[in-house]
Amino acid sequence: MIRKERSKIPVKTLLLGQGTCCISAGAEQVYTALKREIAQLGMADSVQVKRTGLCHGFCQLDPVVIIEPEGLLYSEVKVDDVPEIARSFLPGERLVERLFYHSPVTGEAIPRYRDIAFYQRQQRTVLKNCGYIDPEEIDDYLTNGGYQALRQVLLEMTPEQVIKQVKDSGLRGLGGAGFPTGRKWESCYQAAENEKYVVCNADEGDPGAFQDRSILEGDPHSVLEGMIIAGYAVGAAQGYIYVRAEYPLAVKRLRSAIVQAREEGFLGEDIFGSGFGFDIEIFPGAGAFVCGESTALVLSIEGKRGMPKPLPRPRTTEVGLWNKPTLLNNVKTFAAIRWIINKGADWFSSIGTKKSKGTAIFSLTGKTVNCGLIEVPMGITLREIIFGIGGGIPDNKKFKAVQTGGPSGGVLPESLLDTAIDFDSLTAAGSMMGSGGMVVVDEETCMVDLARYFLDFTQKESCGQCSLCRLGSLQMLEILTAITKGEGRMADIDLLIELGEGIKIGSLCGLGQSAPNPVLSTIRYFRAEYEAHILMQQCPAKRCKALISYYIVPDKCTGCTACQRQCPVNAITGDRKKIHVIDQNKCTRCGICLSVCPERFSAVESVPGRLVSGD
């Protein structure tokens, strides 16, 4: 393998993230243009333009250019900005101030990314290299301490010592369930079989979560290194990565990482001359949410329908893939291993809370000013995340709830914002850590609709073998749909609770056991909103089409006919320069009139409840 010449040390390094989000925002074009422009100005030796696997997680500002060593950040860079950026590195030229991030609060420019609130409260550990290294260059990983942990493990430690170190660190499965990782490793280690497997669960199926994808795109070798160490610890020679087919870039980078790791001798026979051999294959999942469950995932790799095994089922660590003991961990868990080996168990367990050690990685999205991938110490409060890192709710809207854990989790209202989050506190509040999705919603989100949305998802993804999950979730979905259409009855709320509790008890796997969570938690914290739908025939958030109306404010309407011309059902009357009126009987509440009314008039309003013509 040809190594890059490192004789000339660049004075400046420009980092450009090339993750899925970044690329969709145009990062590839900016990279090419920047590289060309710098070369044309004859600065290719002093200014290095470097591709990294990801941006720094502040996905919303993509494409982002980071300038090291100063740590300056240019946001939302366009190809047109490139010549100016390139010229700014010529002697005597000034920085491109207009591209700095501007505080949404004060409006002032913040040149250094470390000073931006989004980064200030984060503690980047597992994500440390994401956004700094080129995932397709193993050399880059190596110069950042890569495979040092593997070397140490293979040459200086016994499997028992590795397991002890993982146990002592207090690491819990970051896939969401929070099972102590060290104990899992130990149980697989103790299983009396010669043939064992290590499987990485990268079937990140939760809508609203993208941290596994980000790690695979940004730092794939850290996952491989964690898996190889795990293989040594439990006594396995073969690993599989079960990754979603919907993540094409992650699959591509994993493939190239595996090839490079084989070339360098980190995968294959006799790694580091230790006598230990290990190899990894990728298994692209074919799209089934239930395959995140361990027994279903194993069946899926075997080429069968991914349906969780019936109870009583042996642990996967004892009877897993091809009936052999199998260690199954999440992407983030494997990615954390090298740091625990490098920096020690004590260092890791010094971060976090009493029972949840280390950091948590969340995909912070929805209605926050700042969205992106974040890593925070366990024990931070929701308020610090949403209002500190996330910068609060945009457009002066009011915070309503935060949904964690995807379709298996629940919603948490404002009163719980000061809860210190870890595995246990979230479960106690009726939600869960889950895959780490964190979706913030404001007053414009209808909680009944949100519950219906999640149930629609889990209902479709139910594998169908447990009657309660298959039929009960359908029943719940029908009731919720009726409520959003204004056809609910008050007794429905209790019926939903009864059904939900039944499904939790009567389902074999985590999918069914947690599917009712979004419904139960919205009823628990937002019962009044359900009641408004049923009793008042109103959707307070103005989301449920059947329970809202559009109305033209006579004082504001100038009679421009914009809405009248666009109305698909001709429900709007009124000529040019005459006040327009919506015929509520004809109106289908498509909302086109609201979107086409010129902003300077803003004459169309949506109101909760059904108006009758004449209102």
Add this chain to the structure above:
Amino acid sequence: MERVRDILTGYTGKRHELVPILQEIQTELGYLPEEALVMIATFTGIPESEAFAIATFYSQFRLTPTGRNRVMVCRGTACHVKGAPQILEEIENYLNIKEGETTPDLEFTLESVACIGCCALAPCIMVNNKDVHGRLTPKRVRGIFSDSKGKEQDTS
């Protein structure tokens, strides 16, 4: 079916190769024709019903042909709260098909997907499993399609 035979020569016929085989054949043909499923079943030594059961269990597999362009609307949570239903509706109106359908000229297939993991750019869509368009509004949706659809079919 010559192409299916070619693909099968790259495998040994073991049971665990089933899903990768189905994936490769679908990538090649765009869908899984009945004939191909029968051949795969024979090749891997499983009943045809079993091959059909696998192909229908996983949402990635399709038993009907798709259009030249596959449009996947993300229905993830972040997209949902930021207006994915309106985006889907807009595309449905524009292409004049419903979710899961293909335009009569086989140009577009419209699907929805649980989440493409670009939640910070919500709402977003993915075209042909590679191009992600984010921060969409119904207006921008029309722009994307009129760019790719060609002028003669542009109805806007």
